[in-house]
Amino acid sequence: MIYNDAQAERIVKNRLSQKRYEHSVEVARTAERMAMAAGLDPGKAYVTGILHDYAKNLSDGQLLEVARQAGLITDSIEEESPCLLHASVGAYLLETGLGIRDVEILSAVRAHTLGSMRMNTLDKIIYLADMIEPTRQSYPGLERLRQLVEQDLDTAMLFGLESTIRHCLDRGRLLHPTTVEARNQFLRRMKGNWPEG
Numbered sequence: 241m242i243y244n245d246a247q248a249e250r251i252v253k254n255r256l257s258q259k260r261y262e263h264s265v266e267v268a269r270t271a272e273r274m275a276m277a278a279g280l281d282p283g284k285a286y287v288t289g290i291l292h293d294y295a296k297n298l299s300d301g302q303l304l305e306v307a308r309q310a311g312l313i314t315d316s317i318e319e320e321s322p323c324l325l326h327a328s329v330g331a332y333l334l335e336t337g338l339g340i341r342d343v344e345i346l347s348a349v350r351a352h353t354l355g356s357m358r359m360n361t362l363d364k365i366i367y368l369a370d371m372i373e374p375t376r377q378s379y380p381g382l383e384r385l386r387q388l389v390e391q392d393l394d395t396a397m398l399f400g401l402e403s404t405i406r407h408c409l410d411r412g413r414l415l416h417p418t419t420v421e422a423r424n425q426f427l428r429r430m431k432g433n434w435p436e437g
């Protein structure tokens with residue numbers, strides 16, 4: 241089942257704080273615009289943007305509980321920083337709780353925090369829209385990332401993943417191997433030895 245914009249907005253509005261709801265709307269608008277530019281279904285991008293932080297209101301304990309029970313934990317870092325789980329738990333709850341079966345929506349929600357080894361265009365759009373939406377608090381490289389998004393999504397992804405990794409390094413945080421692997425894949429693509437797909 242795919243929800244229309246108004247249904248998706250109502251579902252999220254009831255779960256998230258006003259600030260997070262507004263962030264979700266801005267991600268949706270940004271993703272819609274990026275999808276149009278990329279020749280993708282803008283409506284699907286909008287709904288995915290609205291839903292991407294579906295599990296963001298859950299406590300660390302709740303995220304861990306759902307993730308453990310559903311077998312979603314891929315690395316011990318997620319036990320130490322349960323917030324990282326809001327993406328995979330969100331996709332899981334959208335599927336099991338709301339009956340959303342659209343694999344593209346679920347995949348983009350799942351990959352929006354850590355990235356993944358194989359990201360399709362909608363995955364990239366949601367990951368990047370989350371990082372550049374207009375109300376996003378400024379961080380080093382934000383304006384550069386906004387420019388790159390207008391030019392090439394793969395270059396923007398490499399820059400976005402490296403910004404995320406640098407942010408973790410600067411704060412002495414653990415790195416999630418999935419993010420490092422995703423960054424390596426985009427670097428390979430930039431160097432021309434990673435086939436499309």
Ligand SMILES: [Fe+2]
Pocket residue numbers: 292293296326327352353370
């Ligand atoms: Fe998120």
Ligand SMILES: [Fe+2]
Pocket residue numbers: 263267292293370
């Ligand atoms: Fe977000």
